[in-house]
Amino acid sequence: MKRALSVTREENFAQWYQAVVAEADMAETSPVRGCMIVKPWGYGVWELIQGALDRRIKETGHDNCYFPLFIPMSFIAQEASHVEGFAKEMAVVTHHRLKAVDGKLVVDPDSKLEEPLIVRPTSETIIGDAFRRWVSSHRDLPVLINQWANVVRWEMRTRLFLRTSEFLWQEGHTAHADEADAREETRKMLEVYRQIVEDVLAVPVIAGEKPENERFPGAVNTYSIEAMMQDGKALQAGTSHYLGTNFAHAQNIRFQSASGELEYCHTTSWGVSTRLIGGVIMTHGDDDGLRLPPAIAPRQVVIVPMLREKPEDAEVLAFCDKLKAELDGLFALGSPLRAIVDKKPARAANKRWDWVRRGAPVILEIGPRDAANDVVTLIRRDRLREGDKIVSTATPRAEFVNAVPALLAEIQAALFAEAKARLEANIRSDLTSFAEIADYFGKAAEDDEAAAAFKGWVRAPWARPTGAELEEVETRLKALKLTLRNIPLEQSAPKSICVFTGRPAVEEILIARAY
Amino acid sequence: MKRALSVTREENFAQWYQAVVAEADMAETSPVRGCMIVKPWGYGVWELIQGALDRRIKETGHDNCYFPLFIPMSFIAQEASHVEGFAKEMAVVTHHRLKAVDGKLVVDPDSKLEEPLIVRPTSETIIGDAFRRWVSSHRDLPVLINQWANVVRWEMRTRLFLRTSEFLWQEGHTAHADEADAREETRKMLEVYRQIVEDVLAVPVIAGEKPENERFPGAVNTYSIEAMMQDGKALQAGTSHYLGTNFAHAQNIRFQSASGELEYCHTTSWGVSTRLIGGVIMTHGDDDGLRLPPAIAPRQVVIVPMLREKPEDAEVLAFCDKLKAELDGLFALGSPLRAIVDKKPARAANKRWDWVRRGAPVILEIGPRDAANDVVTLIRRDRLREGDKIVSTATPRAEFVNAVPALLAEIQAALFAEAKARLEANIRSDLTSFAEIADYFGKAAEDDEAAAAFKGWVRAPWARPTGAELEEVETRLKALKLTLRNIPLEQSAPKSICVFTGRPAVEEILIARAY
Structure with a gap:
């Protein structure tokens, strides 16, 4: 596959x-x-x-x-500190008219504004x-x-x-x-x-x-x-x-x-x-595309009729429409459930992959046999595969309809839990010196291949340096493509020695590469 | 008053x-x-x-x-016809940087865009x-x-x-x-x-x-x-x-x-x-301010506690809060009812007029006697006055709560009916020549006082002139500060003679002054 x-x-x-x-x-x-x-x-x-x-x-x-x-x-000029900051690169409106000169459109020089206007940053x-x-x-x-x-x-x-x-x-x-x-x-x-x-x-x-x-x-x-x-x-x-x-x-x-x-x-x-x-x-996201948490999925349940341009297509479509009507009456995660029947003129297999890539949380494939047996064939986007095999399960329609709000809540929770586990597993708080931190991230800065390797975050004790001392910290980190992210609100005592200054640490700070 | x-x-x-x-x-x-x-x-x-x-x-x-x-x-240049139209006056972005020169903020001349950008019209x-x-x-x-x-x-x-x-x-x-x-x-x-x-x-x-x-x-x-x-x-x-x-x-x-x-x-x-x-x-709107149709009123029912900095204030506030909680459970015009208790530190009379000017559809004034008697004193914004007198009615709370969704629907309908009657009463379709139309609107163009006088619309038979003939119609109307509005979808046969061309009319068109 x-x-x-x-x-x-x-x-x-x-x-x-x-x-x-x-x-x-x-x-x-x-x-x-x-x-x-x-x-x-x-x-x-x-x-x-x-x-x-x-x-x-x-x-x-x-x-x-x-x-x-x-x-x-x-x-903008008023805010002197503002100007020194991020806000220098800005779109500047200087004129308010275009005019045609010899059949060519130009900015009318007579329309220059007395004071330039900045498009809000x-x-x-x-x-x-x-x-x-x-x-x-x-x-x-x-x-x-x-x-x-x-x-x-x-x-x-x-x-x-x-x-x-x-x-x-x-x-x-x-x-x-x-x-x-x-x-x-x-x-x-x-x-x-x-x-x-x-x-x-x-x-x-x-x-x-x-x-x-x-x-x-x-x-x-x-x-x-x-x-x-x-x-x-x-x-x-x-x-x-x-x-x-x-x-x-x-x-x-x-x-x-x-x-x-x-x-x-x-x-x-x-x-x-x-x-x-x-x-x-x-x-x-995964290697098949996006996976959307149901709370922000524009369509939470996508019903794909498996049409074959045969007489039984009508029954399949009727089954799908009836199912959608049932789903429309439900609530999931505090909002009316968002379902759709994908009736686009395309091959069903292509449609499946469209919705997989888009990350629709639940995909139902409905063929003539499903319709006849009052069953849905269900694909959970968050657990699409076992190895190379796509996992789909046949479920009686009524059972599915009863369970779908809980299923969507489960998918929402599962995606969060997966990400939360990754976050927690990848914060190192055992590095006690800048040398160790540099060693952990270090190779990354040196060659491109290693730079692409996964590195988590470091949670390091620090003494909250300021001014020139902080600038120096910044410079040292920058050389490793690292930045200080934030000082977590939740701190765990006791603190040890600041990895930057060697002074007693007052708190811990997160260090990471960042977007 | x-x-x-x-x-x-x-x-x-x-x-x-x-x-x-x-x-x-x-x-x-x-x-x-x-x-x-x-x-x-x-x-x-x-x-x-x-x-x-x-x-x-x-x-x-x-x-x-x-x-x-x-x-x-x-x-913009691509759309030649576009350029000849409304879109000549446009905000033009020509640069992308500000910089400080001798402590003064200027548009950096080195940041000129290769192609100017237009802020979308x-x-x-x-x-x-x-x-x-x-x-x-x-x-x-x-x-x-x-x-x-x-x-x-x-x-x-x-x-x-x-x-x-x-x-x-x-x-x-x-x-x-x-x-x-x-x-x-x-x-x-x-x-x-x-x-x-x-x-x-x-x-x-x-x-x-x-x-x-x-x-x-x-x-x-x-x-x-x-x-x-x-x-x-x-x-x-x-x-x-x-x-x-x-x-x-x-x-x-x-x-x-x-x-x-x-x-x-x-x-x-x-x-x-x-x-x-x-x-x-x-x-x-009326001479007291805005009147909002309940369907678009951010607050449909405003509860104004009549506080006097006395011990009974607490009872008044408790009554108001309880009433609001009841209203929050209701639906009106297809949406959850939008109510508020105005607890701002201001005089109750000032609050009343604030909400009158803002056009809140229903204003309830609650004093100690109302709270004690389980009654609300109700002001309908759409029928605020009889002559100079403000109309307010005392209504048992439970009765009001039962009736408020219907009341809001009634106010919505009443505002529409009032505007609809005005529209229908003020379209003249009895004017059969341009001279009559000019006479109806005519004085308006000549002196400012008459120009301020109310004039409705004229629904006139016309032959759908085009090109130069239509331009002439436009010019004649413009002299009277009039424009052609639209050719109503609902037409009433039979048509008579075009007021502009004297040819047989094919339909009727609306003529009016316009914003």
Whole structure:
């Protein structure tokens, strides 16, 4: 039995990833450099992620808004620390008219804007400007806002979902009267992300605080959730920032306190993006394509009628339609079950492999005998094979219908458990010196073949160095293609000696190669 | 009893509109010229419109996708007819980097793009380019795609929701093997729009075909739904275009037919935008602010506790919370009922007027006596006053809870009926010559005061002139600030003489001032 993809994870993980994105029909590159086209199956996954997260964002008291796509250049200049950070490569709108000259379309030089506009890379500045107008008294606080939007960061080397010039995300922005409230918000939203990514995407993560050098520019604290991909690399899956009063000072967001004094707000921001879809692929995909957790599968049960252009086709189709109608009445994982009968004019074997590659959790193949015997032939995508053999089981229809909500929940749990076991098995916390860490990752940096070998993460004791000392740590790690990921919130005492400084460690930090 | 707004519809409709948008807390202008900030109450309305329409778009077989924000300038040039049309004023991205020079932020001249990028004004070209790649056989057809996106059309004179440089919309794009199928799609989606706008937004419309001069550039037929605002002007509330093979030719979207020949696809596109919110305001608003149809009210029942900082406040709040919990278990208009207890620290009278201005359909005021007697004091926003008196009725709580789903349906129906009656009462179909039409609208063009006077629409017999003859019609109408709106799908025979050409009429067309 040949595999559905032309390349395996072990052969070349990066090519395998591209193959899954293409073969699962998730997305494709566009003629616009760095921008992607998210296709129906990929967008369907995004809509389900959005739906689950949006519900939690609203339940935690936030309102959705929409702010302008464009940001005046002067707003970016205001945020000096911002400018020094990630936000230098940006799409700049300088003109507002095209005109035809000698039958050729050109940018009309007379339409130059007085002030260039930046296509938002993130919206702290434009939303902060609104907060300044909206907030005057402590009674106006907290302001709890979220927006679902596209953002643009000019990227030179792009990879579908993981790093694109334009991507989709949500960005939460809040303003609070005091530090404690803002800090609670920052941690609360990190926890919302952890829950959604683990419970809905079935991707286990480690939540923690970023070290100083990895903070969002302007943030006092940055927290992240980090997921382990199947090549061992870390993927930052979401961030939540406590911005202190830094942005409020830069943008003059002040309020009159209960005691009548004028004070600066404490603000936060937090976001996750379509990058999560890349994380789902690299967590759950296998050498046959994608495997989708049922909670984010646009179709959870795909019914494939085995048609032969013979009279009994009508019975098969009738059986399939009736089965789908039954499934439509069910709930699974808290939502109406999503089933489809694939009636496309294609060979049934091709359809099976289409849905295998796309990662539909349950595939039912229905032939004339199944219809006659009131049976379904069931393929579980998460347990597709035993060796080279495809596993399918014949199950009485009524029994299947009764069991399918529990089956989908089981698949969801099984995918999470598999990924969780991988994460836990691949964090080394027994390395006690930088030399040992370098040795573990070391060869990777030296030759390409070894670099492709699986390496997990290291959880190392450290003394939380800062400033120049931290920069030196960064440089040493960079030489091994490593980065500091985060300082897990869950720490286990006692600590030993910092692997970087030799001083007593105060906590442990995760070290990994990363996307 | 003073009105909630500082200006009435009769005094100045345009200022009244702005006042409602501001006082109902729907949206505000941003520091970016022509771009708006949609605030939580306005965005909540949009989310409900989106939800209802998205369901219908999916039910009719369309998949959501996401295409790039940017369009290469050469794509725009391809569409010659496109360029001559609306799409000349566009935001043009020419550079991709900012840099600091002597402490000042500037556009880096070294970052000039080889080809300028246009911020999408609409996506026919970039989506058509994908269709070209996706379609090769008749088996690939139809392709039925939708996207929810922001688009930018550089506008010189903007008005919140009605005309902004950036707005939110959905754009459907489909490709078909034959003309009949594409034409059916065009009309089907027009009908979906009619249903959503009438049934969900409670805005009555007239569906019809645009005359040749009002077609979308490149379209063979353009259909629209037109709504009558309270100042008598028409608002185009949605359009659906049959594009023939025009775009397919320009972009080489071809397929191999069943008989093996290479043929061009027939394509369609259709869209509605945040402009609909402007239409809701101008259809249902009154001199106290907005009135929202319950189907799109982010909060349908607002419970205002009348707190007095006295011991009985606790009982009032407990009563309100219990009532809200009861309401949360109900369904109204097909969705879970949306209720809220307004616990903001503000005077109860101010809260009442906040919710009146925002147009919450049902407002309940709960004081200590109501709580003690198990009664609610109910204000219906659609029937707020009798003369200057605010109408409120005391209703036993249990009776209210039983009746509230029906009450919300009744309010939805009443708002539609009121608008429908106004539409029907204000279409003149008795004017038989251009002179009579000019006389009806005529004075309007001459002095500003008369121009502000209410004028409805005229439904006039016409001979469907084309080319230069139609241009002359357009010019004559333009002098009276009039436009041809559409040729209603529902026509009543027999026709008389065309008011423009004097030839026998073939149908009737709507003439109106318009937004």
